[in-house]
Amino acid sequence: MDYKIAIMGSREAILGFKALGLEPVYSNDPTKTAEMLFSIKKEKVEVNGESKNKYAIVFVMEDLMEGITSEDYKKLTSDPLPAIIPLPSHLGSTGYGLKKLKLIVEKAVGMDILN
Amino acid sequence: MAIMNVNATRMALLTLKKKMASAKRGHKLLKDKQDGLMQKFMEVIREAKKMREEVEEKLGAAFKNFIRAGSLMDSAFLEGALLYSTAKAKIEVKTKNVMSVRIPQFKAEIEGEVVNYSFLQTSGELDIALQSFLKVYPLLIQLAEIEKSAEALADELEKTRRRVNALEYRMIPDLKDTIKFIQMKLGEMERSAVINTMIVKSKIQASA
Structure with a gap:
C-alpha cells in the first residue's frame, strides 16, 4: 500500500516540492492550519475493504504551525499516521522544530536534557 | 497512608495479599518497560536533534537556490x-x-522525471535548485520517521511513568497498610477470644 505525502505552506515555499510530486496544500493563514490539518487527517482511501489514511506524512511550514493550540496538536498527533512534521520555510528557521523537540524531551524525561 | 475500605476478615486479607503480589509484579514489569523505553528514546532523540539541524541547514540552502532561480525567471x-x-x-x-x-x-521513492521542461525558457539555476530539493528529500523522510518515533515514545514513556508512580507511591503502600491493619485486628480478636475463655474457665472453677 502506497501512501501520499502532503506539503502545506505558502505558494512560493512549496512550489519546489510540488515538482517532486508531493501534494501541495496552499495556505497563508496560520489560524486555519489546525482546521486544514484535521481535514487532511480525515482523508481516507479504501484498500481491500480497509480504510486507510491517505497521507503518511504532512510537512507543514513552521510559520503556519504557530497558529496551532497545544490541545489541537495533541489530537492531531495521537494516531500513528499521519506524521506532522514542521519544516523551516524559505524565510528561514524560526526555531519551532527544535522547540518542539525540547517539549518532547520534557514530556518524556521531566526536564530538558538536550544541549 | 490511607487504609482501604475493607472488612477485617481472613478472606479480605487473602485477596489483598494476592493483589499485593500482582501489584509488585506489575510494578517491576512496568519499571523494566520504562527503562527500555528510556534507553530507546535517548537514542532516538539525539538522532532527531542532529537530523533536524542538518535538515534546517540543507533545506535553507535548497530554498536559496530556488529563490535564485525564481528571481532569474x-x-x-x-x-x-x-x-x-x-x-x-x-x-x-x-x-x-x-x-x-x-x-x-x-x-520513499520518487518516480518519474522532475526535470522535464524545455531548457530554452528556463534558467540553469532551476536545475540546480531542483537537484538540491531532490537531495534534501530523503533527509526529510528520515526526519519525519525519527520525529514521529520520538513523539510516540515520549507519549508512551509519560503513560508508563504515571503507572509506575501510581503503583509505587499509592497502590503498594496502601495495600501494605491495609494488610497490616487487618493482621492487627485479627490478632486482637484472637487474643480477646483467649482471654474470654480464661475468664469463663476461672468463673467455672470458682463456682465449683
Missing part, C-alpha cells in the same frame, strides 16, 4: 516549467514494535 514560466514534472512521490509505511509502541518506518 518570469514567475509564470517558472510555474509552467514545474507543471511538466512527471514525478510522483510514493511512500511505503511499515510499523515496528518497540516496547509495545508502534513506530512507523517510511520507505
